[in-house]
Amino acid sequence: MHNTRLLSTHFYIKNMFKSPLILFAFLIISVSMNAQNTKMLLDYNYYNIPKEKPYVEINLKVDGTSLAYAFNAEDSSYQAKLQITYLIEKDSSIIAFEKFQLNSPLFKKGDIKEYLLDIKRLSVPEGNYKLTLLTKDLNNGYSTESTHDLRPISFNQNAIELSNIQIADSILVAKENDDPFVKNGLEIFPNLNHFYGALNQNLAFYFEVYTYKELNLTDSLFLVEYSIVKKGEDKVIANIKSFKKIDASPITPIVQSFKIDNLPSGEYDVLVNVKNRKNEILAEERTSFQRSNPTLINYSSVDAEGTFVDSITDKTLLANYIRSLYPISSDAEKQFAENQLTYSDINFMRQYFLNFWMSRNAQYPEEEWLRYKEEVLKVDEMFGYGSIPGYQTERGRVYLQYGPPDAKQNVPYEYNTYPYSIWLYNQIDGQSNRKFLFYSPSMEMSGYQVLHSNVRGEVYNPNWEYMLISKTNSGIDNTREVLDGQIINDRARDLWENPR
Structure with a gap:
């Protein structure tokens, strides 16, 4: 049974969270914010309890090195204290409110300060909401505030429904059930930035299937399929898929783990379908993630021979061209490009460069590149100085990313x-x-x-x-x-x- 109470203040230091920290993100809408001093990452998912209100589960990850630590003379320790407020609003009315203090463990001088994790579950009725996050570092007074639209929350009692999908670094059988990170007997170590780097060889995820008595089902057996697909599409990638048969139940929790060592770099979805015996899709849910796997070069579908990149024979020039793409590249593309430059294989560099522009303009990739190249030359003239090209300056980056x-x-x-x-x-x-x-x-x-x-x-x-x-x-x-x-x-x- 789910616990929908507002959880008390909780902290964790998890050494296993080594992935790069993007500064602040509402994951699904891909919004990030640089809080300058306090660096945070936030993700949320919706779940339901039949006959009761749905609830939103908010996971917050705070970079411990971005907090101020106060000295405690009694035991010569240091501790960070962060005041956090969540406001969920609709049409200027507060639907849910939670204010609490997140304390770090006591550190000795020189100790490594890792990430702090917190989880809150807030009951909310169905509807459209805004979430405001306010934080204040109680040791230096630094404050942040950010407001974003939440995804609509809706669970239909007259249909098979799925919760959101929570992806994780790992999911283990819990030793203690009173831990707030435990759900249905499982301890979930969430992956809040939805990024899996070269060291991540497994992708775990958790979701729930809801079947309601109001459905008056004549057939209570269902097939739940889950797979990794290209973002926004349904084609299974690298044959990463599985399934499970379930009987109708108010809540059926499902946990799955996929090996992703053979998954190339790119943007993907975890796709979940619930089907009946007729193979009809009754419910569908997906969540996105990024994969960086530089050890797996997979450009079999990209043939650079005879294209405009085939004429670029100067490796240094091509490397500069690739670096000039950073202002308009995704995080995954930036990391992959860095790997290409490290390998310094001109054939792979050509394939990457061609693939980059084909993904922007499949019909006329060269024309797309030449238009961008003109802008690169402009910012170099306007903002470049010394040995620093214009695209590596802040004004050049903003100009190329957003235009003049x-x-x-x-x-x-x-x-x-x-x-x-x-x-x-x-x-x-x-x-x-x-x-x-x-x-x-x-x-x-x-x-x-x-x-x-x-x-x-x-x-x-x-x-x-x-x-x-x-x-x-x-x-x-x-x-x-x-x-x-x-x-x-x-x-x-x-x-x-x-x-x-």
Whole structure:
């Protein structure tokens, strides 16, 4: 039986979580946020209890090295304390609320600080909601806030239903059932960033099947099929599939593990189907993940011979071309490209380069590359300096990733600030009035960094005004957050709020 109570504060240090930490993500909608100091990763899944409310299970992973640790003189230990608040809202009404404190274990000086994990289960009725996550590091006062739309939650009592699929690094038979990470006798070690690198050779996942009495079933036997497919498609990859026969039951928990050592790098889905004896699909659910497997080179379907990449014979030039793709590459593509450059095999490099552009424009990959190459040359002329090409600068990266800004204001000289520049985009990926503030703390006119942005997935820095003026205010605490209504620099604030 599921426990839908709000769980008490809980922490874990799991040494097994060695995967790269993407800074903050609502997994399914692929949104990430850089909290600058406190680095977190969040994932959530929906489950149901027949005759009761559904619930959302929220898993949070905090990078222990990104927290401040206070010294305890009594035992010479150090401890981090993070205040966390979850708000689930609908039309400005709070549906669920939970505020708690996440404490790290006590560390001695020099101890390795790993990740902290927390899990909460909140009962929510069916509907569409927003989730707001607020955090505050109680040892240094640093705060973050992020709000995102949740996937709609709906369970039909008149149909076979599936919960969301929780993918994991491993799932073990639990030794203790009172552990909040235990569900139906299973201890689940979640994979919150849905990334499986070269060292991950197994993919485990958990889900639940719901069959309700209201269905009045004449046949209570069902076939549950699960497989790994290409993202958004149904074709099984590398013959990774299995099935299980189940009898109708209000809740049937299912756990499965696939070996993925022969799964090439790419983006995939775990696909689950429930079928009846007629092989009709009664319910379907999928969740995405990324795989990086550089030891398995699988380009059998990519023939570069006779294509435009076949004429690129200079390995150094081709390597630079591949590096120039980083601003528009996915995380998996970036890692795979790094591996190609490490192997330094020009044939594999050609195949990767061709495959990259064929995935963007299967009919005219060369034309797509040449259009992008023109933009690369532009940013090199505008932002490159010394031996640094333009695409490796922050302004060059933003320009290539999002296109030229609709408006920008450069402030290279101002007596009390570092050089800075503000860019405005009227639209970015469905977001309106998005802005970037670049600054140069080194005072070099070409060495600009992103200081603050309101674009999802970019640096969000609530104390950017303090950092901008710290050039002439060496004693200023630039970790302080600007309070509501407070203006630190009139001109910078005006240009940020009214870019032109």
